[in-house]
Amino acid sequence: AGELTNARIRDIAVSADSSVWFATDNRLSQYTPSLNTWRTYGTPDGLLSPQINAVAASTTGDVWAGTDAGIARIEPNGNLTSFGLPAGLNTGRVNTLDTDARGNLWVGSPSGLARFNPETFEWQVFTTSNSPLADPLVKSIHVDAQTGDVWIGTGRGINRFESAVLPARKVLTGVQVYPNPFIPGRGDTEVVFNKLADGSQVSILTVDGLLVRQIRPDQNIAQKLSWDGRNASGQMVAGGIYLFVITAPDGNHRAGKIAVIK
Known part of the structure; x- marks a missing residue:
């Protein structure tokens, strides 16, 4: 040997x-x-x-x-x-x-x-x-x-x-948002924002730009966040089109739309 x-x-x-x-x-x-x-x-x-x-x-x-x-x-x-x-x-x-x-x-x-x-x-x-x-x-x-x-x-x-412990991600590329549309009536319980850059946060807004909910990670290595369709007061939002803005720690953004169907 x-x-x-x-x-x-x-x-x-x-x-x-x-x-x-x-x-x-x-x-x-x-x-x-x-x-x-x-x-x-x-x-x-x-x-x-x-x-x-x-x-x-x-x-x-x-x-x-x-x-x-x-x-x-x-x-x-x-x-x-x-x-x-x-x-x-x-x-x-x-x-x-x-x-x-x-x-x-x-x-x-x-x-x-x-x-x-x-x-x-x-x-x-x-x-x-x-x-x-x-x-x-x-x-x-x-x-x-x-x-x-x-x-x-x-x-x-x-x-x-x-464990949700994944290799470090520093950029907002390949981000996944699902399900979209979000339909609670068919059993959807949350909208998932996946493959985020480490430490990203998500803001949910109305089409008029009013803040509905801000979602921050529990730990700075989180690469997946979710929104349960509720506003900051814990109430389910009405059906309609909502905007999401993903913000990475370096200030880069990615924006899109989510349809909520009741």
């Missing part, structure tokens, strides 16, 4: 610099093809356990290792920082890892699922008691970068978590 210190490979990932990372029973090994060099990381380097169960590469350039005693982040410059798992999981063992489009780390353990934000160092824990997770034992995770969906393989089935 070349320069590997252990031939038993538990997981493999390829990082942004094309290095190949191998999770083994006693080390994390990095092979850089362009230099034909190997580097290993173990407990003397800061890992909380020598057994590496999972490895994942982030869009930020970081590489994450999941061990029997927590996680470790290896930055592009080689710096290694370890973190214990949150108390809500009641374990240190990591079974599986994946990262989403914004660099958040998803961690599967024998007692649940967790999401770690490496910018704020905040954890969010999902267990069978606070979520629809099919089983505490999380054996595999896959994040769909195109949809933001997180697929979770457990000991008793599959879960899909709609």
Whole structure:
């Protein structure tokens, strides 16, 4: 197995610099093809356990290792920082890892699922008691970068978590507005504004230019907003033609019309 210190490979990932990372029973090994060099990381380097169960590469350039005693982040410059798992999981063992489009780390353990934000160092824990997770034992995770969906393989089935975390969008191109016309009588419940630039807001106006409703994102990475057909007072609007104006943080606009049919 070349320069590997252990031939038993538990997981493999390829990082942004094309290095190949191998999770083994006693080390994390990095092979850089362009230099034909190997580097290993173990407990003397800061890992909380020598057994590496999972490895994942982030869009930020970081590489994450999941061990029997927590996680470790290896930055592009080689710096290694370890973190214990949150108390809500009641374990240190990591079974599986994946990262989403914004660099958040998803961690599967024998007692649940967790999401770690490496910018704020905040954890969010999902267990069978606070979520629809099919089983505490999380054996595999896959994040769909195109949809933001997180697929979770457990000991008793599959879960899909709609995280809505998508790659950053800075421009108002390819925006989708649907359904249009908006017909509550046929079961329509909201008008969706999709594929927005990060942090965009939507204004609904009458054809005379009077503001009906302003819709702002709950978080600045939101790329989808919706309007439930109500005005700022919570009342359903009358049937007719309404204008929408989408405003991106950089000041760019996109405008259009929505037909509301009663």
